[in-house]
Amino acid sequence: xxxxxxxxxxxxxxxxxxxxxxxxxxxxxxxxxxxxxxxxxxxxxxxxxxxxxxxxxxxxxxxxxxxxxxxxxxxxxxxxxxxxxxxxxxxxxxxxxxxxxxxxxxxxxxxxxxxxxxxxxxxxxxxxxxxxxxxxxxxxxxxxxxxxxxxxxxxxxxxxxxxxxxxxxxxxxxxxxxxxxxxxxxxxxxxxxxxxxxxxxxxxxxxxxxxxxxxxxxxxxxxxxxxxxxxxxxxxxxxxxxxxxxxxxxxxxxxxxxxxxxxxxxxxxxxxxxxxxxxxxxxxxxxxxxxxxxxxxxxxxxxxxxxxxxxxxxxxxxxxxxxxxxxxxxxxxxxxxxxxxxxxxxxxxxxxxxxxxxxxxxxxxxxxxxxxxxxxxxxxxxxxxxxxxxxxxxxxxxxxxxxxxxxxxxxxxxxxxxxxxxxxxxxxxxxxxxxxxxxxxxxxxxxxxxxxxxxxxxxxxxxxxxxxxxxxxx
Ligand code: AMP
Ligand code: MG
Numbered sequence: 001x002x003x004x005x006x007x008x009x010x011x012x013x014x015x016x017x018x019x020x021x022x023x024x025x026x027x028x029x030x031x032x033x034x035x036x037x038x039x040x041x042x043x044x045x046x047x048x049x050x051x052x053x054x055x056x057x058x059x060x061x062x063x064x065x066x067x068x069x070x071x072x073x074x075x076x077x078x079x080x081x082x083x084x085x086x087x088x089x090x091x092x093x094x095x096x097x098x099x100x101x102x103x104x105x106x107x108x109x110x111x112x113x114x115x116x117x118x119x120x121x122x123x124x125x126x127x128x129x130x131x132x133x134x135x136x137x138x139x140x141x142x143x144x145x146x147x148x149x150x151x152x153x154x155x156x157x158x159x160x161x162x163x164x165x166x167x168x169x170x171x172x173x174x175x176x177x178x179x180x181x182x183x184x185x186x187x188x189x190x191x192x193x194x195x196x197x198x199x200x201x202x203x204x205x206x207x208x209x210x211x212x213x214x215x216x217x218x219x220x221x222x223x224x225x226x227x228x229x230x231x232x233x234x235x236x237x238x239x240x241x242x243x244x245x246x247x248x249x250x251x252x253x254x255x256x257x258x259x260x261x262x263x264x265x266x267x268x269x270x271x272x273x274x275x276x277x278x279x280x281x282x283x284x285x286x287x288x289x290x291x292x293x294x295x296x297x298x299x300x301x302x303x304x305x306x307x308x309x310x311x312x313x314x315x316x317x318x319x320x321x322x323x324x325x326x327x328x329x330x331x332x333x334x335x336x337x338x339x340x341x342x343x344x345x346x347x348x349x350x351x352x353x354x355x356x357x358x359x360x361x362x363x364x365x366x367x368x369x370x371x372x373x374x375x376x377x378x379x380x381x382x383x384x385x386x387x388x389x390x391x392x393x394x395x396x397x398x399x400x401x402x403x404x405x406x407x408x409x410x411x412x413x414x415x416x417x418x419x420x421x422x423x424x425x426x427x428x429x430x431x432x433x434x435x436x437x438x439x440x441x442x443x444x445x446x447x448x449x450x451x452x453x454x455x456x457x458x459x460x461x462x463x464x465x466x467x468x469x470x471x472x473x474x
Contacts, residue, residue, distance in 0.1 A: 001040075001043070001045065001046070002040065002041065002042070002043040002100045003043045004042060004043035004044055004062070004097060005042075005043060005097050005098040006062050006063065006064035006065035006095065006096070006097050007064075007065060007096040007097055007098060007104060008064065008065050008066055008067075008096060009096055009104065009209060010066070010070060010093055010096060010106075011066060011067075011070065013201065013202070013205060016073075016195070016198055017070075017072065017073060017186075017198075017202075018070035018071060018072050018073055018093070019070065019071045019073070019087075019115065019116050019117075020068045020069070020070060020071075021068075021069050021070070021071045021092050021113070021115045021116075022068075022069070022113070023058075023059040023069060023092070023109075023112050023113050024112060024113030024114070024123065024124075024173075026057060026154075026156035026157060026158065026173065027156065027157040027158060028155065028156060028157025029053045029057040029058070029154050029155075029156065029157075030154065030155040030156075030157070031049055031052065031053060031152075031153075031154055032127075032130070032131075032153045032154060032155050032172065032454070033134050033150065033152065033153040033461075034049075034052060034151075034152055035149060035150060035151045035152065035177075038099075038149050038151055038177055039151070040100075041099045041100045041101075042097050042098075042099050042100075042105065042177070043097075043100075052152065053154065056107075056151070056152035056154060056173075056175045057152075057154040057156070057173055059094055059109075059112065061095070062095045062097075065095040065096055065097065066093065066094065066095055066096065069092035069093065069094050069109075069112070070092055070093045071087060071088040071089075071091070071092045071093075071115035071116065071117055072087065072088045072092070072093055072181055072186070073087045073088075073117070073186070073189060074086055074087055074183050074185035074186040074188070074189050074261050075185050075188045075189040075192055075261070076183065076184070076185030076188060076259050076260040076261030076262075077185075077188075077259060077260045077261075077308070077311055078259040078261070079259065079291075079295055080295070080307075082188075082192075083261075084189070084192055085119065086117065086185060086261050087115070087116070087117030088115055088117055089114070089115055089117040089118040089119060089121050089123065090110060090111055090112065090113070090114070090115070090118065090121060090122075090123040090124060090125060091108055091109045091110045091111070091112055091115075092108070092109055092112060092115065093106055093107070093108055093181055094106075094107040094108065094109055094112075094175065095107045103179055104179070104180075104209050104210070105177050105178065105179055106176075106177070106178045106179075106180065106181050107151065107175050107176070107177060108148075108175070108176045108178050108181050109173060109174065109175055109176070110125045110129075110130070110133070110173070110174040110176065111123070111124050111125025111129075111130065111156075111171065111172055111173040111174055112173050122160065124156075124158065124160050124171050125171065125172055125173065125174055126160055126162055126165055126169050126170065126171060126172070127155055127169070127170035127171060127172040127448075128165055128169065128170075128445055128449075129172075129273070130153045130172035130173075130174045131153070131172075131441075131444075131445060131448070131457065132272065132275070132441060133150055133153075133174055133176075133272045134150040134153055134174075134461075135436050135441060135457075135460065135461075135464075136253075136272040136275050136436070137149055137150045137176075137272065138150065138461060138464045138465075138468075139251075139277075139434070139435075139436050139464050139467075140251060140253060140269065141468065141473060142434070142464050142465075142467045142468035142471060142473060143247075143250075143251040143253075143347065143471075144247060144251075144343070144346055144347065144471065144473065145244070145247040145248065145251050145253065145269060146240075146243065146244050146247060146267060146268050146269060147268065147269045147270070148176045148177060148178045148179075148264075148268055148269065148270035148271075149176065149177040150174060150175075150176060150177075151175045151176060151177045152174070152175040153172055153173075153174050153175075154172060154173050155170060155171070155172050156171045156172055156173055157171070158170075158171040159171065164289070166449075170449075176270065178264065178268060178270055179210065179264075179266045179268050180206075180209070180210045180264055180265060180266045180268070181264070182202065182205075182206055182210070182264065182265045182266075183260065183261050183262070183263055183264060183265070184260040184261070184263045184265065184308055184309075184311055184312045185259075185260045185261035185263075186202060186265075187199060187202060187203075187265075187312055187315040188260060188311060188312075188315055190202065190315070191314070191315040196318060196319055199315060199316065199319065200226065200319070203229060203230065203233055204229070206233060206265055207229060207232075207233055210265065210266050211232075211233070211236050212236075226319060226320060227320040227321060227324045230316050230319065230320045230324060230325075230328070231320075231324045231327065231328050234312065234313055234316075234325070234328035234329070234331065235328050235331040236331075237265050237267065237309065237312065237331075238309055238328060238329065238330075238331030238332035238335065239267075239331050239332075239335045239339075240266060240267025241263070241267050241305050241308075241309055241332055242331070242332050242333075242335035242336045242339045243267060243335070243339045243342075243343075244267045244268070244269055244305070245301055245302050245305045245336065245339075246336065246339035246340040246342065246343040247269075247339075247343050248269070248301055249298075249301065249302070249340060249343065249366075250340070250343035250344050250346070250347050251277070251347075252277050252278040252281070252298075252376040252377065253275065253277055253278075254275060254276050254277070254278060254285060254286065254287040254296070254297070254298045254301070255269065255272070255275055255287070255296065255301065256272075256273055256274040256275045256276065256286075256287030256288040256291070256296060257271070257273050257274065257288060257296065258296045258301065258304040258305060258308065259308075260308045260311050260312075263305065263308050265312070273288070274287045274288040274289065274290075275287050276437075276438050277376070277377070277435060277436060277437055277438075278298050278376050279375060279376065279437055280369070280373040280374065280375055280376055281366060281369035281370045281373070281376055282298060282299075282370075283297065283298055283299025283300075283370075284297050284298070284299065285297060285298040285299075286298075302336055305332075306332050306333065309329065309332045310329060313325040313328060313329050337359055337362075338355065338358075338359070340359075340362050341355075341358035341359045341361065341362040342358070343362075344358075344361065344362040344365050344366075345358055345361070345362075345415075347380050348365075348380065348383055348384060348385070348386065348415075349384045349385040349386075349417055349418045349421035350385070350386055350415045350416065350417060350418060351415065351416050351417070351418055351419075353414050353415050353416075357411075357414065357415075360411050361408075361411050361412065361415060364407050364408040364410075364411045364412075365408055367407065367408070368404055368405045368407070368408040371403075371404035372399050372402065372404040372405060374396050374399050374400075375396075375435075377433040377434070377435045378394075378396060378432060378433055379396075380433065381428070381432060381433035382394040382396060382400070383412075384421065384423070384428060385417035385418070385421040385423055386412055386415055386416075386417055387417070387423060390423065390428075420472065422470065422472075425469070425470040426466060426470075427466045427467050427469065427470035428470055430466075433467075434460075434463045434464055434466070434467040436460065436464075440460070443456065444456035444457050444460055445457075
């Protein structure tokens with residue numbers, strides 16, 4: 001069994017980066033979700049529920065990790081307007097540790113009380129918001145998206161008033177497992193405050209702890225010229241962000257709030273508020289009711305994240321020549337197409353057929369989904385491993401022989417299934433794909449709200465787990 005491997009690394013950055021805070025004390029602690037799979041990976045699988053609650057609702061410190069929770073400081077562009085009045089307003093960094101592969105992970109919270117950054121907020125999270133984040137992260141992980149994990153959800157017995165939920169509404173505290181909580185907005189804050197020495201400190205910290213060691217260029221760059229470090233760092237971030245956006249597009253996911261304070265420099269997706277999955281391929285589909293202009297619509301996510309990435313590069317304008325930044329910025333755009341092709345192939349369980357052929361497949365795939373308006377996840381389910389029989393047996397078989405699918409079928413015939421694609425898995429022999437569309441979220445929330453009946457939520461999590469197993473997510 002993996003032992004818990006605590007770390008206390010973020011504190012060493014110093015007081016310019018965070019504020020020490022106290023967690024809220026809650027009237028009740030009712031465990032609603034514990035992520036046993038990830039508890040195993042970080043060595044906490046053996047905690048009994050009472051001990052779990054002392055940590056993930058009581059926030060008793062882990063020996064060897066942070067002594068006190070840290071509310072992190074950051075700024076950010078929200079819907080393109082710069083907001084210097086941000087920071088962890090209802091969460092904090094609770095603890096750090098290594099997982100079974102040696103990656104540095106954080107426990108971050110949401111709904112754990114007020115901080116110096118709460119402004120007029122109550123520092124709380126609604127239970128429904130917590131349930132939604134659990135569902136989004138579990139499904140995204142099953143779909144192969146680089147996402148934060150929901151580690152724990154505890155109902156707290158408080159009641160909250162919110163404009164976007166029937167109120168009063170129930171409250172919860174969520175603990176996430178993140179690979180870094182360093183946001184684009186963390187860098188932006190030091191640029192806005194004109195603190196170049198802190199930008200450099202954060203840069204070196206990010207390189208040291210969050211850059212895959214496989215990236216030789218970066219390992220060499222440690223201690224190298226500042227412009228080399230900045231260039232290598234930005235190129236790695238650009239590539240990770242391109243990969244993330246590609247994975248969202250291939251998952252049919254709309255994050256909803258792509259502000260720079262919600263973009264992690266590791267390219268790990270996190271902070272799920274008004275997210276939605278598209279029912280069918282629709283570029284103008286928006287998730288947030290307050291996104292009136294459709295800035296963060298499904299089809300605009302690649303450009304929105306590209307815009308954010310440019311804001312990150314801008315933080316270094318007074319530190320390195322502009323040509324270094326311009327070169328590094330290309331790492332995002334030049335990786336988008338190949339990453340999209342890779343994400344589509346991966347989701348379809350197909351082997352690569354060469355770069356250009358893969359890109360044609362991805363283009364033909366999305367065009368077919370757009371033209372036909374076949375349910376998004378259904379198409380991935382039916383075309384998994386490119387099996388004629390499966391495609392013909394689908395209730396959508398007639399659509400798959402229609403005009404809108406002809407170009408795709410022509411390209412697809414050259415693609416072979418991935419060696420370990422397992423069509424005999426119970427998920428693939430089942431009735432249909434696992435989805436968490438908005439109607440389904442509402443349908444499983446209603447019994448919870450009305451009679452504290454969690455069975456539909458549990459059933460959905462079980463279906464997601466089955467899907468995750470079918471796609472061999474490990
Ligand atoms: P978000 O849109 O969730 O990324 O949050 C944007 C900012 O608002 C962050 O600084 C949050 O910590 C803060 N915030 C959101 N909701 C609350 C709340 N209920 N209480 C305090 N701060 C909040
Ligand atoms: Mg946020």
